[in-house]
Amino acid sequence: xLIETESTPNPATLxxxxxxxxxxxxxxxxxxxxxxxxxxxxxxxxxxxxxxxxFFGRDFVSVTAxxxxxxxxxxxxxxxxxxxxxxxxxxxxxxGGAGFSVxxxxxxxxxxxxxxxxxxxxxxxxxxRVRPAVANDGGDIVYRGFDKGKVFLRMQGACAxxxxxxxxxxxxxxxxxxxxxPEVTEVRAV
Numbered sequence: 001x002l003i004e005t006e007s008t009p010n011p012a013t014l015x016x017x018x019x020x021x022x023x024x025x026x027x028x029x030x031x032x033x034x035x036x037x038x039x040x041x042x043x044x045x046x047x048x049x050x051x052x053x054x055f056f057g058r059d060f061v062s063v064t065a066x067x068x069x070x071x072x073x074x075x076x077x078x079x080x081x082x083x084x085x086x087x088x089x090x091x092x093x094x095x096g097g098a099g100f101s102v103x104x105x106x107x108x109x110x111x112x113x114x115x116x117x118x119x120x121x122x123x124x125x126x127x128x129r130v131r132p133a134v135a136n137d138g139g140d141i142v143y144r145g146f147d148k149g150k151v152f153l154r155m156q157g158a159c160a161x162x163x164x165x166x167x168x169x170x171x172x173x174x175x176x177x178x179x180x181x182p183e184v185t186e187v188r189a190v
Contacts, residue, residue, distance in 0.1 A: 001019075122181055139157030149185030
């Protein structure tokens, strides 16, 4: 099985493309070994010891290496786990667990019903313009809320902890949203 790899803007993260659909719908971000226990694949990747993050996108898996880990040493092990998993057509989740990311209540801001039209525009722009571009870099951005001109987004996968993520947020996403939705004054990561 041939698995392609791509670098991402985050030097600690590599994007692995197995040549097939990874997630039918949504995305899933694993930031700890405990979170990864629901997925045999994510669990095995964290089991390598040098992995600090795993992200499942539609047709890719992003893996983040921990401080001091060298990709030249880690990459063959990651490729072996991915190849074995996809060649054997193993399930992505144990017990048919939910595969897509669900915002937790503590990270979601309640949107004012009076802002429903603005929120719909923001969500549409994120879905159609931002998320596809960010997925190309091995990550995802999820809408978390809108309050008094501020848009709150959660960065996942290669985007989380990426040195250029704040520039992407301010110079890319914020400018785009402010251009199309004048009510937006600022974009913040949560």
